Amino acid sequence: MASVPLRRREGFRALLWLSPWLVGFGVFFAYPLLATVYFSFFNYDLFSLKFNGLANYRYFLQDERAWLSIRNTAWLVAVMVPAQVLFALGVAQLITKLKSGVGFFRTLFYLPSLVPVTAGTVAFVFLLNPATGPFNRILALVGISGPDWFGDKDWSKPGLTLLAMWGVGNIMVIFLAALLDVPRHLYEAAAIDGAGAWRQFRSITLPTIRPVLMFSAVTGVIYTLQYFTQAMIASRVAAGVTDAPGTSFVPGYPEMSTLTLPQWLFQTGFRDYTMGYACVLALVLFGASMVFTLILLRQFRGFEEVAS
Amino acid sequence: MTATLVAPPSQAAGRRVRVRRGRGRKVLYWIATHATAVALGIAFIGPLVFVLLTAVMSDTQTLTDELWPHTWNWGNFGEVFAKSPILLWLRNTMIYAGLGTLFTLVSSIPVAYALARFRFRGRRLAFLLVITMMMLPPQVVAVPIYLIWARLNLTGTLLPLILPMLLGDAFSIFLLRQFLLSIPRDYTDAARVDGCTDFRTLIRVVLPMAKPGIAAVALFQFFYCWNDYYGPLLYAATNVDSWTLSVGLASFKALHSVQWNLTMAATLLVMAPVIIVFFFAQKVFIEGVTLTGVKG
Numbered sequence: 001m002a003s004v005p006l007r008r009r010e011g012f013r014a015l016l017w018l019s020p021w022l023v024g025f026g027v028f029f030a031y032p033l034l035a036t037v038y039f040s041f042f043n044y045d046l047f048s049l050k051f052n053g054l055a056n057y058r059y060f061l062q063d064e065r066a067w068l069s070i071r072n073t074a075w076l077v078a079v080m081v082p083a084q085v086l087f088a089l090g091v092a093q094l095i096t097k098l099k100s101g102v103g104f105f106r107t108l109f110y111l112p113s114l115v116p117v118t119a120g121t122v123a124f125v126f127l128l129n130p131a132t133g134p135f136n137r138i139l140a141l142v143g144i145s146g147p148d149w150f151g152d153k154d155w156s157k158p159g160l161t162l163l164a165m166w167g168v169g170n171i172m173v174i175f176l177a178a179l180l181d182v183p184r185h186l187y188e189a190a191a192i193d194g195a196g197a198w199r200q201f202r203s204i205t206l207p208t209i210r211p212v213l214m215f216s217a218v219t220g221v222i223y224t225l226q227y228f229t230q231a232m233i234a235s236r237v238a239a240g241v242t243d244a245p246g247t248s249f250v251p252g253y254p255e256m257s258t259l260t261l262p263q264w265l266f267q268t269g270f271r272d273y274t275m276g277y278a279c280v281l282a283l284v285l286f287g288a289s290m291v292f293t294l295i296l297l298r299q300f301r302g303f304e305e306v307a308s
Numbered sequence: 309m310t311a312t313l314v315a316p317p318s319q320a321a322g323r324r325v326r327v328r329r330g331r332g333r334k335v336l337y338w339i340a341t342h343a344t345a346v347a348l349g350i351a352f353i354g355p356l357v358f359v360l361l362t363a364v365m366s367d368t369q370t371l372t373d374e375l376w377p378h379t380w381n382w383g384n385f386g387e388v389f390a391k392s393p394i395l396l397w398l399r400n401t402m403i404y405a406g407l408g409t410l411f412t413l414v415s416s417i418p419v420a421y422a423l424a425r426f427r428f429r430g431r432r433l434a435f436l437l438v439i440t441m442m443m444l445p446p447q448v449v450a451v452p453i454y455l456i457w458a459r460l461n462l463t464g465t466l467l468p469l470i471l472p473m474l475l476g477d478a479f480s481i482f483l484l485r486q487f488l489l490s491i492p493r494d495y496t497d498a499a500r501v502d503g504c505t506d507f508r509t510l511i512r513v514v515l516p517m518a519k520p521g522i523a524a525v526a527l528f529q530f531f532y533c534w535n536d537y538y539g540p541l542l543y544a545a546t547n548v549d550s551w552t553l554s555v556g557l558a559s560f561k562a563l564h565s566v567q568w569n570l571t572m573a574a575t576l577l578v579m580a581p582v583i584i585v586f587f588f589a590q591k592v593f594i595e596g597v598t599l600t601g602v603k604g
Binding site: 011013014015017020024025027028029031032035039091095097098099100101105107109110111112114117118121122124126127129132134166173174177219222225226229232233236237241242245262265269270275279282283286289292293296297300 | 443445446449451535545551554600
C-alpha cells in the first residue's frame with residue numbers, strides 16, 4: 001500500500017505543526033494536573049512544602065464552607081442551567097414565528113450577552129438594589145414588593161439567575177440556527193396529518209434539534225461548575241469591598257449564599273495560601289467537570305462517526 | 309381541506325366564515341408574537357437604558373428612587389476619568405486583549421489546520437484532548453501554574469495571562485478547526501499538486517478562504533480577554549499598576565467611594581467599545597456563535 005508511507009510522513013508533519021500546542025498541553029494541562037494531585041498531600045503556603053498525608057482530605061470532609069460552596073454550585077447547575085436553556089429555546093422559537101423584524105429582534109436579544117461580565121454584574125447589583133434600583137420600583141408599580149436580592153441570602157442566587165437569563169443570547173443564536181435548519185416539509189407534512197403546534201414542536205422540532213440542545217445543556221453545566229466572576233463581583237459590590245491589595249474579604253456575601261466552589265478554591269489557595277488544601281478542592285472540581293466532559297466527548301464521537 | 313372542495317353550495321357561507329376566521333386568527337397571531345417580542349425586547353434592553361439614565365443623574369438624585377434624570381449631567385463621564393485611573397486600566401486591558409489575540413491567532417491557526425487537514429494516527433485523540441482542555445475549569449490547574457509564574461517572578465503582571473497564548477488556545481483551535489473543515493479539500497489538494505509546501509498552502513490558499521472564521525475567533529478572543537476578571541484578579545490584583553478594566557470596575561464603587569451614578573458611567577464606558585464593535589461586526593459574531601453550537 002503506497003498510502004502507508006505517505007500517512008507516516010503526514011504524521012511527522014502533523015507532529016511538527018502541532019508542536020506548539022503539544023508543549024502548551026504539557027505545561028498548562030498535563031503537568032499542572034499531576035502536580036495538583038501531588039500537592040494535595042502536602043501543606044504548602046508558597047514557601048514551605050510539608051508532607052501531611054491525607055490531612056487535607058480529612059479537613060475537606062469537615063470543612064463546612066467547602067460543602068456549602070458545593071451546594072451553592074449544585075443549586076446553580078440545577079436551576080440556572082435549565083432556566084437558561086428553556087428561556088433561550090423559547091426566545092429562539094418566538095423569533096422563528098415572527099413575520100417581520102427577525103434580524104432586529106435577534107440583534108436585540110443577542111446584545112446583552114456581549115456586555116462584559118463585570119459591567120453586566122455591577123449593573124445588575126445596581127438595578128436590583130432595593131433602595132434606589134429601578135427593578136423593585138417597577139415591581140412596586142404592579143403591586144409586588146420586591147426582595148432585597150443581593151442583600152438577602154435567599155434571593156442572591158435568583159438574582160444571579162436573572163443576570164444569566166439576560167445574557168442568554170449566545171445560546172439563543174445557536175438554537176435559532178438549529179430551529180431554522182429543521183426541514184420545512186416536515187412541518188407541512190405534519191400539518192396535513194392534523195398535528196397542532198405543540199404536537200409539531202414535540203414530534204418534529206425537539207427530536208431534530210436534540211443534539212444541539214444536549215450540547216448546550218452539557219456545556220452550560222460545565223461552565224456553571226466554573227461559575228466565579230458574577231458571584232464574586234456581585235458579592236463584592238453588594239458588600240462594598242474592593243480588590244485592592246491588603247483588603248481581606250471572604251466571598252459569598254450575603255451569608256455565604258453566593259460562595260461557589262471555584263471561589264472557595266480561590267480564597268483558600270490564593271488569599272489564605274493554603275495551597276495544598278486548595279488542590280483537594282481543585283480535584284473535586286475536576287472530577288465533577290470531567291463527568292460532564294466525558295458526556296460531551298461521547299456526543300462528539302457520535303458526530304465524528306456520522307461525519308466520516 | 310379536501311372536504312370543502314366537494315362541499316355542496318349550501319355550505320359556501322360557512323366556508324367563507326371559516327376563511328375569514330382563519331385570517332382573523334392570523335392577525336391575532338401576528339399581534340401576539342410581535343407583542344411578546346417587543347415586551348421581551350424591552351426587558352433585554354431595559355437594563356442598559358436604566359444604566360444610562362442613572363449614569364447622567366446628579367449626585368443628589370442618585371440617592372432617590374426616581375428613575376428619570378432631572379438634569380442630564382454628561383460631565384459624570386469626565387468625572388470617571390478624573391477620579392479613577394481608568395485610562396491606565398484601559399491601557400492594560402488593550403495590551404492584554406491585543407497581544408493575547410495576536411498570539412492566539414499565530415499559534416492556533418497552524419494547529420487547527422493540522423487537525424482539520426492532515427491524516428495521522430491520533431488525530432481524533434488530539435481533537436478530543438483539545439475539547440477536554442477547552443472544558444477544563446481554569447481553577448483546577450491554577451495552583452501549579454501560579455507557582456510557575458511566581459517562581460519566574462511574573463506575578464503582579466499580566467504576562468502570565470498573555471504568554472501562554474503563544475502555545476495555542478483550545479477554544480480558538482476548536483472553532484478554527486470547525487471552520488477549516490468546511491473548506492473543500494480540493495483546493496488544498498490542488499495547491500499540493502502544484503508543488504506548494506504546507507506552509508504556502510496555508511498562507512496562500514487556506515487563510516484567504518478562512519477569513520470569516522479567523523475574524524470570528526479574533527473577536528471572541530479579544531472580548532474574552534477584555535471581559536476576563538478571574539485571570540487579572542489572580543495575577544494582577546496585588547499590583548494596582550497592572551489592573552484591567554474588569555478588576556477596576558469591580559472595585560470602582562467602594563474604592564472611590566462614589567455613588568451609583570458615577571459607577572454606572574464607568575460601567576457604560578467599559579461596555580461601550582464592545583457594543584460599538586458589535587454593531588460593525590454583527591454578522592461575524594452571529595456566524596461565529598452559530599459555529600460553536602454545531603456538532604464536531
